[in-house]
Amino acid sequence: MKIGELAAQAGLNASAIRYYERMGLLAAPQRSGGQRRYSSESRQRVLLIRFASEMGFTLAEIKLFLNGLRDAAPVGPRWKKLARAKIVEMQRNIARARRLEKLLHGLLHCRCRSLQECVHRLGLSQNLRRLASGDR
Amino acid sequence: MKIGELAAQAGLNASAIRYYERMGLLAAPQRSGGQRRYSSESRQRVLLIRFASEMGFTLAEIKLFLNGLRDAAPVGPRWKKLARAKIVEMQRNIARARRLEKLLHGLLHCRCRSLQECVHRLGLSQNLRRLASGDR
DNA sequence: CTAGAACTTAAAGTCAACTTTAAGTCAAAC
DNA sequence: GTTTGACTTAAAGTTGACTTTAAGTTCTAG
Numbered sequence: 001m002k003i004g005e006l007a008a009q010a011g012l013n014a015s016a017i018r019y020y021e022r023m024g025l026l027a028a029p030q031r032s033g034g035q036r037r038y039s040s041e042s043r044q045r046v047l048l049i050r051f052a053s054e055m056g057f058t059l060a061e062i063k064l065f066l067n068g069l070r071d072a073a074p075v076g077p078r079w080k081k082l083a084r085a086k087i088v089e090m091q092r093n094i095a096r097a098r099r100l101e102k103l104l105h106g107l108l109h110c111r112c113r114s115l116q117e118c119v120h121r122l123g124l125s126q127n128l129r130r131l132a133s134g135d136r
Numbered sequence: 137m138k139i140g141e142l143a144a145q146a147g148l149n150a151s152a153i154r155y156y157e158r159m160g161l162l163a164a165p166q167r168s169g170g171q172r173r174y175s176s177e178s179r180q181r182v183l184l185i186r187f188a189s190e191m192g193f194t195l196a197e198i199k200l201f202l203n204g205l206r207d208a209a210p211v212g213p214r215w216k217k218l219a220r221a222k223i224v225e226m227q228r229n230i231a232r233a234r235r236l237e238k239l240l241h242g243l244l245h246c247r248c249r250s251l252q253e254c255v256h257r258l259g260l261s262q263n264l265r266r267l268a269s270g271d272r
Numbered sequence: 273c274t275a276g277a278a279c280t281t282a283a284a285g286t287c288a289a290c291t292t293t294a295a296g297t298c299a300a301a302c
Numbered sequence: 303g304t305t306t307g308a309c310t311t312a313a314a315g316t317t318g319a320c321t322t323t324a325a326g327t328t329c330t331a332g
Contacts, residue, residue, distance in 0.1 A: 004308060014309085015291055023289090033298060035309055051260070055236040059289070083244045090237040094230055100191040101226040108219045138329095140278065150279085151321055159319090169328060171279055195319070 001038040010046045017046060025049055025063050056093075057086070137174040146182045153182060161185055161199050192229075193222070 007014040020026040026045060029036045045066070052062045064082055112118040143150040156162040162181065165172045181202070188198045200218055239258060248254040 002309075013291075016289080018310095019290060033309095035298070053289085055232070055239075080244055083240050087237055087240050087244070090233050090240070094233045094237070096191070097226050097230045097233065101223055101230070103191075104219045104223050104226070108216055108223070138279075149321070152319080154280095155320060169279095171328070189319085 001040075001043070003036050003038070006038045006043060006046060009043060010050055012046070012050060020046070020049060020059075023059055023063070025059060025066060056090075061086070137176075137179070139172050139174070142174045142179060142182060145179060146186055148182070148186060156182070156185060156195075159195055159199070161195060161202060192226075197222070 001009075003014045003017055007017055010017075017026065021028055026042070026049070029038050029042060031037065048066070049059075049062055052065065053059065057065070061082070065079060106121075107118055110118055110121060112121060137145075139150045139153055143153055146153075153162065157164055162178070162185070165174050165178060167173060184202070185195075185198055188201065189195065193201070197218070201215060239260070242258045243254055246254055246257060248257060254260065
């Protein structure tokens with residue numbers, strides 16, 4: 001399989017695949033006359049990369065995951081640690097997104113006549129203060 | 137209030153505040169001898185910007201929101217439209233994050249002996265295929 | 273009155289994850 | 303056998319949200 005076909009099958013641009021190779025997420029494949037030729041295993045790996053990246057993992061994380069999770073090996077402890085950390089991060093993301101959603105809903109459906117009122121009624125000022133005391 | 141104090145109170149860097157001004161999120165304040173002097177209303181506004189940005193809004197969005205939501209005006213229809221769109225986006229984010237969390241949980245607690253097995257058992261291949269058919 | 277902290281500007285740098293460009297090589301169809 | 307489309311490389315460009323730098327000005331404490 002040439003790079004263009006692989007790219008099409010994975011829903012990516014060929015340049016992205018070369019980039020993954022450069023970044024060490026993908027092993028350099030065999031070549032025929034200077035051009036890359038991929039196996040279906042490569043396809044699997046590229047799909048996995050895309051999936052993880054869609055799911056919010058950075059390429060650096062994915063690289064770690066893929067190195068900790070060899071194709072035919074069981075899921076190891078290093079991998080599990082990473083996964084656990086990521087789960088926590090996800091949960092924080094979910095909580096944060098829900099807070100925003102609730103807040104927007106409140107703003108959207110309240111009958112306040114000014115921003116000041118909304119901020120007051122929705123307890124936004126507490127949020128603001130919490131933020132101000134630097135947890136960035 | 138000088139820019140440094142405002143920055144400290146908002147938990148931001150002074151350069152960020154100048155940046156917001158340049159980007160049109162913040163009106164240019166009065167000056168004393170060339171230096172910016174801020175009121176507590178500016179503080180409120182900066183806090184609101186920070187809050188929204190923490191909540192995942194882009195500065196462009198925040199600019200729109202702030203322009204649609206004048207300090208003493210009621211929440212208008214343009215603003216509501218934006219808010220509704222953002223709520224939908226949030227819900228998608230939440231759903232996506234939950235999917236990832238579930239998946240990671242599955243991978244973490246399964247007793248598969250290889251990645252191939254996990255991918256199969258967790259229905260990951262369906263996810264991969266869905267992804268592959270280009271909804272990027 | 274002076275040292276030094278905090279301010280000013282415009283412009284350039286940073287990060288991630290790619291894409292685009294330029295200049296060239298290879299392959300598939302006619 | 304030539305044209306056209308797909309491939310190759312290294313290097314530079316993109317986006318968003320800032321930060322850093324450089325060179326200079328102003329404020330404040332002693």
